Amino acid sequence: MTTITTQFRLAPDDTAQQIAESLGRVGEVVCKPAERQQSVYYDTFDWRLYACGKYIVVRPGPLGSEVHFCDARDRNAITITPGDLPTGFAEDFPPGLIRDLVREIIDVRRLLPCLTVTSDHTPITIRNREAKTVLRLAVDDMQARQPDGGEPVDLGRYLAMTPVRGYRKAESRARKILGDHFTAHRTDAPIHIAGLVAVGTIPGNYTSKLKLKLDPRMSAGDAVRHIHLALLDTMERNEAGTAENIDPEFLHDFRVAIRRTRSALAQIDRDVLPPAIIAKAQKDFRWIGQQTNTMRDLDVYLIDFPGLQAALPEAYRAHLQPFQEYLCNESRAETKKVAAMVRGKRYRGIRDRWRALLDEGFDALAPEKHTETGVKALADARIWKFYRRVIRESSAIDDSSPAEALHDLRITCKKLRYLLEFFQSLYPQDDIKKLIKSLRNFQNVLGTFQDTEIQSLAILRFGREMTAARAAPVETQMAMGMVAESILLRQGVARQAFQEQFEKFSRPDVRALFAELFKNRG
Amino acid sequence: MRVLSIYNMKGGVGKTATAVNLSYLAAAAGHRTLIWDLDPQGASSFYFRVKPKVKGGSKKIVRGKSDLDDLIKGTDFTNLDILPADFSYRELDLQFADSKQSRMKKLIAPLRKEYDLIVFDCPPSISELSQQIFRASDLLLVPLLPTTLSIRTLEQIQDFLKKERVTKLELRTFFSMVDRRKKMHREFVEDFAANSADHLTACIPYSSAVEKMGLERRPVVDFAPRSAPAAAYRDLWTQVSYELW
Numbered sequence: 070m071t072t073i074t075t076q077f078r079l080a081p082d083d084t085a086q087q088i089a090e091s092l093g094r095v096g097e098v099v100c101k102p103a104e105r106q107q108s109v110y111y112d113t114f115d116w117r118l119y120a121c122g123k124y125i126v127v128r129p130g131p132l133g134s135e136v137h138f139c140d141a142r143d144r145n146a147i148t149i150t151p152g153d154l155p156t157g158f159a160e161d162f163p164p165g166l167i168r169d170l171v172r173e174i175i176d177v178r179r180l181l182p183c184l185t186v187t188s189d190h191t192p193i194t195i196r197n198r199e200a201k202t203v204l205r206l207a208v209d210d211m212q213a214r215q216p217d218g219g220e221p222v223d224l225g226r227y228l229a230m231t232p233v234r235g236y237r238k239a240e241s242r243a244r245k246i247l248g249d250h251f252t253a254h255r256t257d258a259p260i261h262i263a264g265l266v267a268v269g270t271i272p273g274n275y276t277s278k279l280k281l282k283l284d285p286r287m288s289a290g291d292a293v294r295h296i297h298l299a300l301l302d303t304m305e306r307n308e309a310g311t312a313e314n315i316d317p318e319f320l321h322d323f324r325v326a327i328r329r330t331r332s333a334l335a336q337i338d339r340d341v342l343p344p345a346i347i348a349k350a351q352k353d354f355r356w357i358g359q360q361t362n363t364m365r366d367l368d369v370y371l372i373d374f375p376g377l378q379a380a381l382p383e384a385y386r387a388h389l390q391p392f393q394e395y396l397c398n399e400s401r402a403e404t405k406k407v408a409a410m411v412r413g414k415r416y417r418g419i420r421d422r423w424r425a426l427l428d429e430g431f432d433a434l435a436p437e438k439h440t441e442t443g444v445k446a447l448a449d450a451r452i453w454k455f456y457r458r459v460i461r462e463s464s465a466i467d468d469s470s471p472a473e474a475l476h477d478l479r480i481t482c483k484k485l486r487y488l489l490e491f492f493q494s495l496y497p498q499d500d501i502k503k504l505i506k507s508l509r510n511f512q513n514v515l516g517t518f519q520d521t522e523i524q525s526l527a528i529l530r531f532g533r534e535m536t537a538a539r540a541a542p543v544e545t546q547m548a549m550g551m552v553a554e555s556i557l558l559r560q561g562v563a564r565q566a567f568q569e570q571f572e573k574f575s576r577p578d579v580r581a582l583f584a585e586l587f588k589n590r591g
Numbered sequence: 592m593r594v595l596s597i598y599n600m601k602g603g604v605g606k607t608a609t610a611v612n613l614s615y616l617a618a619a620a621g622h623r624t625l626i627w628d629l630d631p632q633g634a635s636s637f638y639f640r641v642k643p644k645v646k647g648g649s650k651k652i653v654r655g656k657s658d659l660d661d662l663i664k665g666t667d668f669t670n671l672d673i674l675p676a677d678f679s680y681r682e683l684d685l686q687f688a689d690s691k692q693s694r695m696k697k698l699i700a701p702l703r704k705e706y707d708l709i710v711f712d713c714p715p716s717i718s719e720l721s722q723q724i725f726r727a728s729d730l731l732l733v734p735l736l737p738t739t740l741s742i743r744t745l746e747q748i749q750d751f752l753k754k755e756r757v758t759k760l761e762l763r764t765f766f767s768m769v770d771r772r773k774k775m776h777r778e779f780v781e782d783f784a785a786n787s788a789d790h791l792t793a794c795i796p797y798s799s800a801v802e803k804m805g806l807e808r809r810p811v812v813d814f815a816p817r818s819a820p821a822a823a824y825r826d827l828w829t830q831v832s833y834e835l836w
């Protein structure tokens with residue numbers, strides 16, 4: 070189905086009429102009158118399509134609206150689906166290869182409009198003697214604007230040429246004529262990238278990953294302020310999406326920013342901030358985190374739901390429907406609470422005070438501490454301390470250890486991970502990536518263990534609440550019991566994998582690298 | 592990728608019109624679709640205005656010396672390509688005779704990534720080519736006329752599939768070219784539908800709009816979307832797509 074469109078930038082005085090007239094030697098030319106078209110480009114909030122060289126655009130087609138899923142390198146439409154994007158989730162695409170492909174990229178994120186391009190579109194068709202279309206061209210005068218309105222920005226005049234499969238001759242003849250007669254310049258950059266830049270949107274301007282660039286000569290105080298500002302930015306950027314529950318990743322990123330902030334307060338701020346400030350901020354951010362716990366637990370269940378359902382025998386799957394409805398209802402109610410919190414006085418007060426402190430008041434707090442310690446010394450000391458703690462706690466765990474021991478270890482691993490991420494720019498990239506990767510694999514086992522622990526307790530609570538509300542028939546209760554069993558099975562597998570992953574994490578080469586990078590040799 | 596074959600050993604039952612219209616509807620629904628016009632008469636190719644000729648002919652295709660990818664042509668419709676007919680296809684029976692019964696299945700395997708659906712527009716015969724088609728297909732869709740003779744050919748097809756032990760193929764029938772003004776047609780359709788589990792209820796009426804496809808050289812669902820046969824083909828596609836996916 071491959072049809073690669075070639076795009077040319079035209080001079081302002083090159084018209085569709087002139088182009089149509091010049092192509093008479095290629096075949097019968099049909100040039101329809103120009104019509105106004107609107108194309109809306111989509112990506113996820115964190116630019117997942119852009120990051121992997123794809124884009125999705127909804128534009129008019131011959132039979133109505135079409136969704137084009139395209140490769141940005143050659144603008145080849147991987148697939149064209151009728152309709153639009155009613156939800157923005159991968160389920161909008163027909164089941165099969167394409168939905169799988171889209172889901173692999175966007176996962177649970179929602180596609181959001183990121184650009185609107187309006188064009189005066191003049192289609193030109195070249196036909197052969199059988200009146201069969203052998204080449205499609207279009208001249209477009211394009212304007213870009215933000216999806217929610219704003220002033221349109223002129224992008225210029227473009228010619229797009231799309232060959233029809235099996236009719237290459239027509240394309241090469243047309244290309245030669247156009248080259249001889251017009252000042253057409255081939256442009257390989259997708260038009261929407263130019264459009265995004267023109268309206269002031271920088272594609273890829275948000276990522277949930279911490280990409281701080283710290284200077285090793287920075288003081289600890291400057292570095293800490295820099296880290297907190299980045300985390301506060303992330304928190305603020307995810308506020309609206311969390312309140313509207315656009316997709317579960319907004320809340321996830323919002324919570325991660327809060328957890329990282331709390332971790333930074335506990336692990337690195339004590340060298341640069343007065344204890345009273347730290348204690349107050351810790352209390353505030355803990356409160357924000359707590360307000361979102363239930364919503365996240367419900368999200369995790371809803372995200373996992375298709376997998377949980379698929380794990381049951383087919384005869385029981387339909388009986389989980391009331392459970393899914395219950396989760397959705399609870400999620401809606403919880404979203405309202407979280408939205409009220411985010412828009413509420415207490416949250417805004419915490420956020421604004423914290424912003425003011427980081428922006429203006431930071432240097433006035435314990436200024437002598439800010440310059441005493443260099444960031445590198447702080448990073449070395451904290452990471453080395455937490456690495457040793459992880460090894461110590463892990464070594465103490467055996468088959469008889471209680472679940473709390475694994476939970477505590479998970480928290481310690483998270484603290485180490487955050488420290489590595491805060492300070493990664495101070496160390497050789499390949500080395501730090503290797504350490505983060507080995508820690509991540511270890512964390513995954515601990516994460517699965519803890520998540521299944523929470524899920525297995527939560528399903529009991531859900532079951533009780535549903536029974537009290539008379540929302541769980543016997544069949545549903547039985548199906549939920551099976552879900553609980555499958556969760557506990559997963560937990561058992563994670564527990565068994567613990568030792569293997571710990572052995573990998575504590576390999577001599579990983580230990581040596583931790584010591585080489587962080588152990589204070591002075 | 593799913594493979595749908597429009598087949599009947601009897602000619603003139605509306606196979607090509609069905610193949611052309613269902614391919615169009617599949618493509619319009621967003622499925623990347625390829626129609627392979629296997630009939631040397633080349634009627635599907637004609638309807639899509641594509642010359643019924645393939646470079647190297649059928650011999651090279653069967654021997655695997657032609658890359659199918661290079662022989663495919665784009666139609667005038669989004670998501671729809673065609674592998675055109677060629678007069679040499681009349682010798683496909685002989686050419687497949689020396690091959691394994693899964694040769695056709697192997698030939699189309701490389702198209703798996705590129706298409707969601709392949710539609711075979713089959714020639715009217717029961718032969719080596721038919722066997723190859725049966726083994727490469729997921730669904731065999733048999734248009735029937737509401738006549739006794741037509742039902743007899745269906746029985747012959749079913750016997751053939753049984754004899755050749757083609758077990759992994761789903762067979763579905765539907766009525767084509769039904770003249771509702773004829774009492775006999777109406778009764779036949781109702782009786783058969785009531786007694787056959789593999790029968791799809793969509794019913795394509797006899798209509799001059801379908802005949803006009805030869806003049807328009809487009810599917811009737813494209814040039815006369817509000818006509819009765821267009822509605823019937825849409826109905827048929829809904830039922831067929833349910834069977835396919």
